[in-house]
Amino acid sequence: MNSDDRRWAERARELGFNQLEVARRQAEAWRNGLTGVTALLGTVFIVKGRDDVTELAWWLQWWIAFLLVVAFASLIRAIFLALGAAAGETNERILLTGEDLREWTEGEVDRVGRDIGAAKRWTIAGMALIAMALLTAWLSPTAETTRPMMRVDFEGGVACGPVTFERAGYIGVTSKYGSPVDTKLWVPVDKVSLLREVPSCP
Amino acid sequence: MTQRKGPIENHRAVPWAPTEFGLLETFSVMTDPEGTGYVVEGSCPTCGAHLKIDWHFGNPGYKGVTVSPDVVRPKAGPRTINCDCGHDHAGRPGSAYDDGCGASWKVMLP
Ligand SMILES: [Zn+2]
Ligand SMILES: [Zn+2]
DSSP: OOHHHHHHHHHHHHHHHOHHHHHHHHHHHHHHHHHHHHHHHHHHHHHTOSTTTTTSOHHHHHHHHHHHHHHHHHHHHHHHHHHHHHHOOSSEEEEOSHHHHHHHHHHHHHHHHHHHHHHHHHHHHHHHHHHHHHHHHHHSOOOGGGSOEEEEEETTEEEEEOEEOOSTTEEEEEETTTSTTOEEEEEEGGGEEEEEEESOOO | OEEEOTTTOOOOOOOOOOEEEEEOTTSEEEEOTTSSEEEEEEEOTTTOOEEEEEEEEEOSSOOOSOSSOEEOOOOSEEEEEEOOOOSOOTTOOTTOOSOSSSEEEEEEEO
């Protein structure tokens, strides 16, 4: 017989008497942790306000939204792993004998180590995704919505949108601008009967 | 937890000593009627106190807040019991958690 067995048996018995205190301690740890989660999410939203995103092309906006959603998911996963490691899982029940407690403790030590490692990796992934979203927002050319909208009447009909003159003899009109189905139409200059700025296109 | 059964037992007031026994067959190990643990019963090999021990399930780290706990089924095998007879055994150190004669032994959990 190992004299450690005696100590483990004592610990297990002690634990039986202290169940309420430990419950309170754990509830407290989880409460503090979850308060932290809320604070963190708030911070991320402030960092990435919507102002500088709304001027980007639609697909960039969606890309940034996607990056942020995955980033949040990663960070939340990281936080829950870390909380579980720090506060202990709340729903485990073992037979309170020295041997069962010892076996559980050994498994738990391994689990805490693994979960902290995983929490680190998820945090790094989440931060990287947020950085990527920020960089996308900063480095992307803003959409050309700031260019004036022009209504172009020509022989074949009417087009409306921002115009370009990059092809000699043609006016380029991007209709349905800013939507996934925008189309650029090249109208020969000599067919244009009217060209005027409008506040918005239909 | 331990209950003492005064009338039946034949308690010996031996001095406290940390004595370790192996597996004792003289103890009975039964699942308790509600299925929430085990009841172990027998006499201390050193002081002769009759001991009845309830082994129940609990949260090992912390007791949690969830309604449906994950109960870890205990494996069959030896489990340690320390004497907790509640009698005064001369020389018991204040640091000893268990209130007994210092004997420690094992029973087989089915
Ligand atoms: Zn005794
Ligand atoms: Zn004893």
